[in-house]
Amino acid sequence: MKKQFIYSLAVLLLTACNSGDKKATDAATTLTGDTTNRGSIVSNTNPDITPPNISDTSNFTTVEWIDKINQTLPDIKEGKVLEIVYRFKNTGTKPLVVQDVQASCGCTVPEKPEKPILPGEEGLIKAKFDSRGKPGPQSKTLTVTANTMSDKILTFSVNVEKE
Numbered sequence: 001m002k003k004q005f006i007y008s009l010a011v012l013l014l015t016a017c018n019s020g021d022k023k024a025t026d027a028a029t030t031l032t033g034d035t036t037n038r039g040s041i042v043s044n045t046n047p048d049i050t051p052p053n054i055s056d057t058s059n060f061t062t063v064e065w066i067d068k069i070n071q072t073l074p075d076i077k078e079g080k081v082l083e084i085v086y087r088f089k090n091t092g093t094k095p096l097v098v099q100d101v102q103a104s105c106g107c108t109v110p111e112k113p114e115k116p117i118l119p120g121e122e123g124l125i126k127a128k129f130d131s132r133g134k135p136g137p138q139s140k141t142l143t144v145t146a147n148t149m150s151d152k153i154l155t156f157s158v159n160v161e162k163e
Contacts, residue, residue: 059147061092066122073158079132084156086125086142090117097147101125104141107134112144125154135162 066087076082090096095116103110110127117123127142142154 059094060149061090061094061096061119061147063096063146063148063152064089064091065152069152069154071156073156075159075161076131078135078160078163082129082131082158084127084129086154087122088117088125089122090119093119094147095119096123098123098125098144099147100145101127102143102145103127104143107131108140108142110142127156129156129158131158131160134160136160 066089067085069086071084071086073082073084095118097116098112101110101112108127108129110125112125113123125142125144127140129138129140131138137157137159139155139157144152144154146152
């Protein structure tokens with residue numbers, strides 16, 4: 001049973017980057033509600049701000065997404081590296097700590113803020129999508145884990161024109 005599960009997981013990961021990837025659906029905008037497997041941030045470059053333990057619900061905060069969380073981008077030529085940006089604002093009363101941002105595919109490399117975002121401040125989640133070898137319609141997701149009630153799913157879609 002374990003071998004079958006591991007094999008299925010490996011097949012899923014290997015097929016996640018196929019050009020027919022259609023993961024960005026309306027369902028992707030729902031929150032996962034998963035607050036398990038959350039750790040704490042142990043390093044900080046600003047000694048005046050102690051990052052909260054993101055698994056402690058008393059440290060949860062709220063976020064307003066300034067940019068659309070489901071972005072449809074203009075067509076690009078195959079081989080181009082595209083940068084996607086999602087702006088957000090900490091609308092809560094506690095510092096926002098983005099612990100992790102996971103991409104649905106190895107062709108997309110996310111970048112998260114390293115410092116806590118104080119209440120009222122804005123921050124960015126960035127990602128670079130490498131379209132090399134990815135002709136056709138592409139839909140990718142980014143899963144953001146932070147000290148909020150649940151993870152947030154961000155999506156982008158782009159058509160990659162074959163050269």
